Amino acid sequence: MGKKPTNWRLWGKVAVVAIVAVGGPAFTAWLSPSEEEIRAKYNPDLRRRSIEGKAQREQEFDEFVTRLKEYSKSDKPIWIVVKEEEERMKKKAIADAKTREREAEARKAEMRREALHPTPAEQPKSSSWFSWGGK
Template sequence: MAVGGGAVTVGGPAFVMWVSPTDEELVKKYNPELQKRSREGRYEREKEFDDFVMKLKKYSKSNKPIWAVQKDEENKAKEANIKAEKQSVLDEVKLRKEALRREAGLLVESSGSE
């Protein structure tokens, strides 16, 4: 019984490792187009993973749980995006007003007081 249990306990995972293909073997079975896309996207995926790990390391330095710090960072990023969008819209509106004033002849080019 013990020998049978040991064979299943040790032999099962060893058999799975022996039968499972490696990453290189899987990539070799791809068609050439998929291989090309996989190679092209590798750098971006690695960079994305590295960024994720760096963020986790940064979040782990806080006394708060990682998910709470991550949520706070997401909220800050959303607020910053909203502010940037709002500012760009305001700038665009200002440029349109100036263009309309120039067309109407109300804005003099040399005046820098506005």
């Protein structure tokens, strides 16, 4: 038996699929503008605000990814872990608000006591009850 002929039609199809599979995403990446090119088309005010907020957005994203990594360590589903974390943060915020309220009340009470009973340094230094000049 002789050698089997090469199936050029099959290899042509394989080549087309390879070109589409590799070239399609490469062509899309080549056509898509970069972030800097998009920003260059903004008006100056919008460009300034975008640049100013970039660091904050990156920090928020990093914190989000860190929290997701922390949540994924649990055996529970992530939505349950997130809900538990939200409840914990809510309780902490309520406790902090109560603490601040108590501190404010304590400051008010201290101010009232000082207003009613001045310290010796704040009392007038008069030699007589009727002297206005304090001499």
